[in-house]
Amino acid sequence: YLGSHSGKLFAISLTTKAVAWSFETAAAKSMAATLVKPDGTPNGPAAYGSENFYDGMVIGAARMMNLGSIYASATIAGSVLYVGSTDGNFYALY
Numbered sequence: 001y002l003g004s005h006s007g008k009l010f011a012i013s014l015t016t017k018a019v020a021w022s023f024e025t026a027a028a029k030s031m032a033a034t035l036v037k038p039d040g041t042p043n044g045p046a047a048y049g050s051e052n053f054y055d056g057m058v059i060g061a062a063r064m065m066n067l068g069s070i071y072a073s074a075t076i077a078g079s080v081l082y083v084g085s086t087d088g089n090f091y092a093l094y
Contacts, residue, residue: 003070006036025068027087035067
């Protein structure tokens with residue numbers, strides 16, 4: 001399982017090395033089009049755009065953290081996969 005800055009969790013197949021399935025956080029579904037480029041990288045000007053460099057960094061970091069990035073490792077208990085996100089949610093997937 002691989003988390004991303006764009007608010008997605010990817011399950012990578014060990015045999016094919018391809019994405020078996022993916023999950024998108026609630027915040028990513030609502031905000032990703034604005035803050036993330038189609039290739040999955042952050043859209044800097046949209047997130048950090050401010051005339052004041054330091055204000056822009058603080059505001060941009062807060063926007064990206066609210067996007068629902070997944071930085072933590074996923075945990076499996078039984079048949080449920082648990083993962084936390086920066087959108088403030090703890091997801092249980094099964």
